[in-house]
Amino acid sequence: MPPIPGKACGSCKMCCQVLEIPELDKPAGPDCPNCAGRNGCAIYDARPNVCREFECEWLGERSLGPRLRPDLCGVIFFVDPDTDEYRAVSHPAKPMAFRAPEVFKHLVAMAKAGHVVVAKAGMVSHRIHANGQWGPWV
Numbered sequence: 364m365p366p367i368p369g370k371a372c373g374s375c376k377m378c379c380q381v382l383e384i385p386e387l388d389k390p391a392g393p394d395c396p397n398c399a400g401r402n403g404c405a406i407y408d409a410r411p412n413v414c415r416e417f418e419c420e421w422l423g424e425r426s427l428g429p430r431l432r433p434d435l436c437g438v439i440f441f442v443d444p445d446t447d448e449y450r451a452v453s454h455p456a457k458p459m460a461f462r463a464p465e466v467f468k469h470l471v472a473m474a475k476a477g478h479v480v481v482a483k484a485g486m487v488s489h490r491i492h493a494n495g496q497w498g499p500w501v
């Protein structure tokens with residue numbers, strides 16, 4: 364999904380922080396050691412394809428407003444390519460950020476649209492249901 368006009372990563376680097384990147388032996392949680400330099404990446408020209416190709420949902424989804432940019436709301440949204448789950452991964456420093464009203468409203472809407480919605484907070488995963496209930500997900 365291409366970025367929609369008016370949206371850009373800007374100072375956000377949530378995908379370089381919270382996601383696991385097996386190609387770099389980077390675990391989920393800590394910053395990628397390459398977070399620095401031009402465009403926020405010290406190896407920008409040699410970054411792996413997974414970095415070149417990744418775009419979070421916020422970039423391409425018009426309904427996600429400016430306050431839901433991942434670094435501002437503390438949650439990154441994406442569709443897991445292996446499970447097709449709609450994932451909301453909170454920054455380790457804000458593990459319950461997915462419960463913020465605007466974020467949670469979006470997650471419930473995605474569940475109502477038929478997605479399996481999973482919010483990850485540290486090592487814990489929660490399933491978000493279309494009726495607004497949420498609970499542990501294994």
Ligand code: SF4
Pocket residue numbers: 371372375376377378379417418419420421422432433434439
């Ligand atoms: S999380 Fe989204 S908005 Fe933030 S840097 Fe990554 S792709 Fe860009």
Ligand code: SF4
Pocket residue numbers: 378379384387395396397398399403404405406407410411414
């Ligand atoms: S290699 Fe660069 S683009 Fe990829 S996660 Fe690390 S800092 Fe981000």
